Amino acid sequence: MYNIAVIGTGYVGLVTGACFAELGNRVICVDNDREKIKKLKSLIMPIYEPGLEEMIKRNVKEGRISFSCSIKKAVKESLVIFIAVGTPPKEDGDADLTAIENVSKSIALDMDSYKLIVGKSTVPVDTGKWIEHTIKINLSKGISFDVASNPEFLREGTAIDDFLNPDRIVIGAASKKAKDLLLDLYKPIKAPKIITDIKSAELIKHACNSFLATKVSYINAISKICELSGADVLKVAEGMGLDKRIGRAFLDAGLGFGGFCLPKDLDAFIKISEKLGYDFQLLKIVRSINEKQASDFIKKIKSSIWNIKSKRIAVLGLSFKPNTDDLRFAPSLKIIEKLKEEGAGLRVFDPQSMSKAKGILKDVYFAKDAYDAAKGCDCLLIVTEWNEFKELDFAKLKKNMRYPLIIDGRNLYDKDNLSRLGFTYIGTGR
């Protein structure tokens, strides 16, 4: 059992804290967002993540997890301190590491004995060195510490399972003490452990996310070829994916990647490479293919309903992917803004992100459900592939629409089936 502090209680920090508590450790989750900590103390979840609420409630009850705004208290009471704050993109694409620096400084000022400080946030290669430097210059003399890197690979929507059953655990450490501590902490999790230096650990995370982004843009490029040639991208992806060297994951053609990880990490990696002296042209193309997905979708809508002005359009799905309420860099936002600019009336629905969306989207109708969204619409767009959209009552949906047209940005439906039901159906890459 370890005393652990997790600083930054977002998607990654909260799941990390909850899972370490579940494994029997004593965890303090810290955040400088007072509202978030107040909610968590009242057992109100600030995010939607399947299974998280139950896990947190159980561990609070058993005294293994607590929440605080005080880094000081957390540092004093913990041996291992995870930094899981945000690393958002700056305007030029570079990662903003201000929160990492601020937290490192606070940790140093509050340290009174040996601590292991572990970077969990996604950061540019060499950030570990800067964390170490920041701690050194702010620390009272004579206190020893280690810095390590332990990038996180969880995915929103399946975060708990990803954390507890990962493909691998990456540990970047410079000292034997740090390495042994982290290996012991992760002992209950059965997964290959990659032990390496801090720089390589940091780089593994960016290399992975950029590779995944490349797979998505690759299949989106293939889907264009499919549309032009009359082939079916679903079959092409299936045929490619069965090749063990390639794999089926991340070969879903659609509206491109969004969320808080792939777009910003891709930008950051391009920037990091540039600073190191390498022009990563491949990743620039990956980015530009992704950026075009939303505007290509708008073109598809235009060619199906002619003028967008004054047309009523239903949007099903707002979150950047299913099973999360996260709207950060969600393709839906770009698509909705473009349609609004062109004068469409929008009726939107998402199973989990409606309250977050109400704080972001203006001048749209927030529907009660998919059928309410469809009312009087000239077309219905599938933007996020939530399971509950798979099994709709299509007769009811059709009755509600002015014209039964579905433009499916996620290839959720069977074309022949929807045609039989009387819909005009336009998928992606087929």
Ligand SMILES: NC(=O)c1ccc[n+]([C@@H]2O[C@H](COP(=O)([O-])OP(=O)(O)OC[C@H]3O[C@@H](n4cnc5c(N)ncnc54)[C@H](O)[C@@H]3O)[C@@H](O)[C@H]2O)c1
């Ligand atoms: N979201 C994911 O799926 C995911 C997966 C793997 C890695 N990551 C990486 O993990 C990091 C965190 O991502 P996230 O999605 O959890 O972000 P998030 O925005 O959900 O959470 C970050 C939290 O840090 C807090 N914070 C910021 N500055 C702080 C400070 N000075 N002191 C205390 N708290 C502070 C914020 O209030 C916020 O609650 C990022 O680097 C991200 O790239 C994210």
